[in-house]
Amino acid sequence: MPEYDKETIEKLIDGKLSWPEVKRMMSSFKDPDRFDKYVQILQDRVDWEDKILLPLGLHLYIVQKADGSRVVKCDCGFEFGDYRDNWKLQALIYVRDTEEKMQEIYPPMMHADPEWVVLREYYCPRCKTQLEVEATPRGYPIIFDFQPDLEAFYREWLGREI
Amino acid sequence: MQSGREPRIIAIDAGGTMTDTFIIDRNGEFVVGKAQTTPEDESLGFMNSSKDALSYWGMDVKEAFPAIVTGIYSGTTIINRLLQRKGRKVGVIVSKGMEDYFRLERGEQTYLGYSYSDRLHVCTHQHNPPLVPRNLVKGVPERIDCFGDVAIPLQKEEAKKAILELLDEGVEAVCVNLLFSYRNPTHELQIKEMAQELIRERGLDVEVYTSSEYYPMRCDFPRANTLVIEAAYAEPSRVHMRNIDARVKEEGGKFDLRIMASHGGTISLEAKDLARTLISGPIGGVIGARWLMDKLDIENAFCTDIGGTSFDLAIITSKEYDIKPYPDIARTLLAIPLVETDSVGAGTGSFIRINPTSGRIEIGPDSAGYLIGTSWPEGGVDTPTINDCDVALGLINPDYFLGGEIKLDKERAIAEIERQIAKPLGIGVYEAASGVVELFEETLKNEVFARILGKGYAPLNYTLLSYGGGGPLHVGGISEKMGFEDVLVPTWAAGFSAFGCACSDFEYRFDASLDLPILPGLPDDAKEGLVAMINAKCASLRERLITEFSKSGVDESKISFTVYLRMQYLGQLRDLEVNTGKEWISGAKDLNEAIDAFEELYSKVYARAARSPELGHLITHVIMAGKTDVEKPNIPLEPLSGEDPPSEAAKGTRKVYRKGQWLEASLYEMGLLKAGNTIKGLSIIESPSTTFVVPPGASAYLNEHLIFHLKTQ
Numbered sequence: 001m002p003e004y005d006k007e008t009i010e011k012l013i014d015g016k017l018s019w020p021e022v023k024r025m026m027s028s029f030k031d032p033d034r035f036d037k038y039v040q041i042l043q044d045r046v047d048w049e050d051k052i053l054l055p056l057g058l059h060l061y062i063v064q065k066a067d068g069s070r071v072v073k074c075d076c077g078f079e080f081g082d083y084r085d086n087w088k089l090q091a092l093i094y095v096r097d098t099e100e101k102m103q104e105i106y107p108p109m110m111h112a113d114p115e116w117v118v119l120r121e122y123y124c125p126r127c128k129t130q131l132e133v134e135a136t137p138r139g140y141p142i143i144f145d146f147q148p149d150l151e152a153f154y155r156e157w158l159g160r161e162i
Numbered sequence: 163m164q165s166g167r168e169p170r171i172i173a174i175d176a177g178g179t180m181t182d183t184f185i186i187d188r189n190g191e192f193v194v195g196k197a198q199t200t201p202e203d204e205s206l207g208f209m210n211s212s213k214d215a216l217s218y219w220g221m222d223v224k225e226a227f228p229a230i231v232t233g234i235y236s237g238t239t240i241i242n243r244l245l246q247r248k249g250r251k252v253g254v255i256v257s258k259g260m261e262d263y264f265r266l267e268r269g270e271q272t273y274l275g276y277s278y279s280d281r282l283h284v285c286t287h288q289h290n291p292p293l294v295p296r297n298l299v300k301g302v303p304e305r306i307d308c309f310g311d312v313a314i315p316l317q318k319e320e321a322k323k324a325i326l327e328l329l330d331e332g333v334e335a336v337c338v339n340l341l342f343s344y345r346n347p348t349h350e351l352q353i354k355e356m357a358q359e360l361i362r363e364r365g366l367d368v369e370v371y372t373s374s375e376y377y378p379m380r381c382d383f384p385r386a387n388t389l390v391i392e393a394a395y396a397e398p399s400r401v402h403m404r405n406i407d408a409r410v411k412e413e414g415g416k417f418d419l420r421i422m423a424s425h426g427g428t429i430s431l432e433a434k435d436l437a438r439t440l441i442s443g444p445i446g447g448v449i450g451a452r453w454l455m456d457k458l459d460i461e462n463a464f465c466t467d468i469g470g471t472s473f474d475l476a477i478i479t480s481k482e483y484d485i486k487p488y489p490d491i492a493r494t495l496l497a498i499p500l501v502e503t504d505s506v507g508a509g510t511g512s513f514i515r516i517n518p519t520s521g522r523i524e525i526g527p528d529s530a531g532y533l534i535g536t537s538w539p540e541g542g543v544d545t546p547t548i549n550d551c552d553v554a555l556g557l558i559n560p561d562y563f564l565g566g567e568i569k570l571d572k573e574r575a576i577a578e579i580e581r582q583i584a585k586p587l588g589i590g591v592y593e594a595a596s597g598v599v600e601l602f603e604e605t606l607k608n609e610v611f612a613r614i615l616g617k618g619y620a621p622l623n624y625t626l627l628s629y630g631g632g633g634p635l636h637v638g639g640i641s642e643k644m645g646f647e648d649v650l651v652p653t654w655a656a657g658f659s660a661f662g663c664a665c666s667d668f669e670y671r672f673d674a675s676l677d678l679p680i681l682p683g684l685p686d687d688a689k690e691g692l693v694a695m696i697n698a699k700c701a702s703l704r705e706r707l708i709t710e711f712s713k714s715g716v717d718e719s720k721i722s723f724t725v726y727l728r729m730q731y732l733g734q735l736r737d738l739e740v741n742t743g744k745e746w747i748s749g750a751k752d753l754n755e756a757i758d759a760f761e762e763l764y765s766k767v768y769a770r771a772a773r774s775p776e777l778g779h780l781i782t783h784v785i786m787a788g789k790t791d792v793e794k795p796n797i798p799l800e801p802l803s804g805e806d807p808p809s810e811a812a813k814g815t816r817k818v819y820r821k822g823q824w825l826e827a828s829l830y831e832m833g834l835l836k837a838g839n840t841i842k843g844l845s846i847i848e849s850p851s852t853t854f855v856v857p858p859g860a861s862a863y864l865n866e867h868l869i870f871h872l873k874t875q
Contacts, residue, residue: 001518019288026286027277027528029518 002028009037035158048077053150053162059129060087062150070150076127086144091122091131097138167191167219169226171795173664174211175446176204176237183211184660185219185226190796193218194657194851204237205406209413227415232793234663235406235431236422236442239399240391244440244492247291249394250335253328254294254386255321255353257341258301264292264390268383274493277507277527290493293390298331300324302340302353308677310345316352325357329364335393339373339386344675347374369393376435377497379783380675384488384495388437391494396436403431418714420668422446424500425485427669427789432713434706438498441491442663445501448476448483450662451627454652455481457797458867462624462647464614465503466606466640467659468632470511471529473606475613476503477624479766485739487673487728487783499673499785506609510552510632511535513545514579514598516586523583525602537575538568546582548602550575551595552635556818556827557846558853565850592819600821603639610640617767621646629658634854634870638843642857642874649872651862653832656851661795669789670710672703675782679732680757682778686750696747696784700725703786716790726785729760732778738763739785798868802838811835818844825858837866 004012004025011017012025031037042061043052050063050073059075062083072080072087080087096102096119102111112119112135120142122132134143154162171186176199183195195215200207209223216226243249256263272287273280280286302321305314328336336357343350350372357370371393373385407419420428422442426449429439444467451465455478467474476483489500507527511534517524525548535547537560552558553575560570576591584594614621626646628637634651641649652658676699678692708718723745730737740759747753757779765773811834818827825844832849840863841847843856856862860874 001515023286023288026283027280029515032518 002031003033004031004037006037006041009034010041013038013041046075046077048073054148054153056083056087056146057131059124059131062148074124074127074131075129076124078124078126083150084147086142088122088132088142088144090125092125092128094121094123095119096121167221168229169216169219169221170230170793171232171234171664172212172230173234173660174208174236175660175663176207176235176239181207181211182657182660183208183215184657184664185212185215185230186661186664186795187219188796190798192654192657192661192795194660199238201238201242203405204239204402205409208235208406209409223413227410227413230415230417232664233410233415233417233419234422234428234666235403235419236439236446236663237403239402240396240437240440241492243395243399244391244494247293250398251298251331251333252294252335252337252390252394253298253300253331253333254337254339254390255300255302255324255328256339256386257305258303258320260341260382261296261299261301263383263386264294264299265289265296268495271490271493271495274490274495293387293394293494298328298333300327304340304349306340306342306346306349308342308345310342312346312348316349318352318356321353321356322360325353325360329360329366329368333368335369335371335397337371337373337386337389337393339382339389341382342380343372343374344378344380344385345677347372347378350374369397378674379487379497380677381488381495381497384497387494388497391440391496392435392437396440400431400436407431422663422666423671424489424498425669425671425787426452426483426501427667427671427787428663429668429670430710430714433670433710437496440496440498441489441500444474444503444505444659445476446659446662447474447629448478448501448503448662449666450629450658451476452478452481452483453662453665453794454627454650454797454869455625458650458869460625460648462619463627464610464621464624464646465627465629466610466633466637467630468606468628468636469509469630470531470534470632471507471509473506473508473609474503474630475506475609476501477613477617477619479617479619482741497673499671504609504613506606508548508602508605510548510635512548512602514547514551514583515545516583521586523587523598523601525598525605534563534568534570535575536578537570537572539571539574544578546575546578548599548632550579551598551602552853554579554595555592555599555820556816557599557635557855559816559829559846559848562848562850567850593822596819596821599636599639603636606636607640607642607644611644618769619766623647625650627652629655631656631852634847634852636855637872638855638857638860638874641872642860649874651854651870651872653849653864653868653870655854656849664795667789668714668716668792669787670707671785671787672706673783673785674699674703676784678781680753680779680781681732682776684778686754689750689753692781693747693749693753696727696753696781699784700746700786703784704788707786707788711788711790720790721788722790724787726787727756727760727781728783728785729756730780730782731764731774732780734774734777737780737782738767800837800866800868802866803836804838805840807835807839807841811839813848816846818846820844820858835864837864837868839864 052061054062063073070083072083080090097114120134168188169185173184175182181199186192193215195211197210304316307313338350338353354370354372361368373389377385377388379385421439423429423438424441447467463478465476484502486500486502511529511531512526530543530547533541533543535550537550537553560572580591584591621644625648628651725742727740728737742756811830813829815826828845830847832847843860844858845856847854862870862872
């Protein structure tokens, strides 16, 4: 069974491994302790103490607070509230719905027709980091990406209680 | 020192790490030498390896080289250059709109050479560094259609602009690769002419390559790849090969070094298209097998080569091997003919692991290769391999691996198998090891079976030929209950691939796409017109053959020509290669014979009932091969002695674990057995380079040519 040291996993997170190294990791069986090592590295990098239960994106985590509640939290410490609610409802939203706004990031003719599809960008209200982008038809409700069953994940995949 | 030997043939296989030299004398006896490969100047490794080989005969190079009449080289220079993208700066001109060839890679090149599971997992797919950077690929408006007619005339001003831009970039060669140029090369040749003129005007030294002159084949992307490899990597490698040839001459050699090419023949190092020597490693064994079939009068053979990393298979039917017109190597599609071999990622160095999801044993696809396994602690391998299981079970003698050069640690192998395989499975260590070996042999057996049955043949009509370092060790398990006509194991199995190179012809082969439809029911007088078109192609290919041979001083009268046609039913996708056995297609009668031969071949490869002559036929490619006689090895011939092996060959006994029980195996030294001896199983015949296991109930007869016939139950 493969096993990687902390440094390798850190390089993996930061995208600093060479392609052959990444390829080898992808083609091998999964290292059994990857999740714990990975989460530990993320935990070491944030300034707050709440325990990370599951990473939710590049800058978002579901954390367990001292009072037992589980909330979505940003790198910077901003809390979006209970993980069973859509965190996007608490985020700053920027909608690209015109040709001009699309062409700030795409060459002409290379983007979707804003009459049909819009881009919605979600930002952290405190640190202003871009957290997520979604492409939807106009007027489509905000997408709730992912509500994990934390208990089942810990019990059935990690073999322990949360 | 005078040894009385007369070396005649030398074959050198410069691999990634080691250069093997095979020297054969007049009697068919041979020695194998090894030395480290020296990539900067391969002539050093070549000389060291030759010296090593000759030292076994107490000869030196100056004494031996003048007697040698045939020298064959198979190296890695071009492929190393390709892998490292170290070559000349090449500019490419393509039909406008096709400029992104080398970045798109037809998708396929992002996963070529991957294991099955990696191919399924798209996240592992990755683009290669482009063969030619995008800024050196220029599109020119023009179009030849699939019938060879000009659909859009060449825009000469645009072409001139493209050439000048490339020259401004300082390219050292220009490649021209247009759509359908194999049907009509006019545009390519016009661009070539313009480019040469502009180059002359500027006083530059830049060569121009056109695909229609080098590789007039359909499939424009593999053709573009091959042309670029020719210009960027093969041409600069010629200097290396000339160096080696010069060293040979310095040492008194009077022979011209020839190079192993992918189609199974050898060509001169002055050959115009050198890229066809890019792949030669895995085919040596097939050529050797083909030679052996001639000597022993075998009609059909199945070749199996078990090496450290892979299991290579090839099928030879009616003494003809298959040719793949568009093979790939180093994740690059090519348009050169390659002797068809299949490779399965299972060799004696393959890693064994327990799949954590299914809890089952998995073999490979990666391997320890020359690092053997955990039984060789110096190799630094931590995962057990098939070798380790063979050592643990008592099949391999840990003190006699490579003649004792490498000492294996049996205890460590057992401990690692116990820890990583047996314990997780909850079974005993020997049970686990023998289970792994059984699974390994079963896997290979299935591969063999699938390929023979898949082609519509039966093992009963085939002779199984086993070679490679691990072949003789597992051939018993593989051939058991398969019902092969015969099972042959040459005593020189470990060096069979290098030996095979020495057996190859001096042969050029040129392929050209034709795409000529023959409609059903076409009357013979109409066929005469088609024959003229075929012969026009043949004539130009024949010209190329004569030119190439003349570089080596071979006169046209000494060349025997053969026309091959690749044919398919109109509207179907797979073509088959038909050997017409003729020098020319001299009329409708010859063409009808070729069609009949195709029908016959089709019914063998697929099914008689699947033949569909009512669809008509399509001649996809015309191939012209030319060969000339060269010295080839003699088969060893020993006087036959009695059935019982001489007492000095017996080396005692050893305990071997097999299918749940410990058995007593008799041990023999391979080199001391005499022709005519029969060894009964369970026996293990050891030599410095390989181990041959004769399973219980089986027997191995060593014939007068020093080849074992293995008879299993």
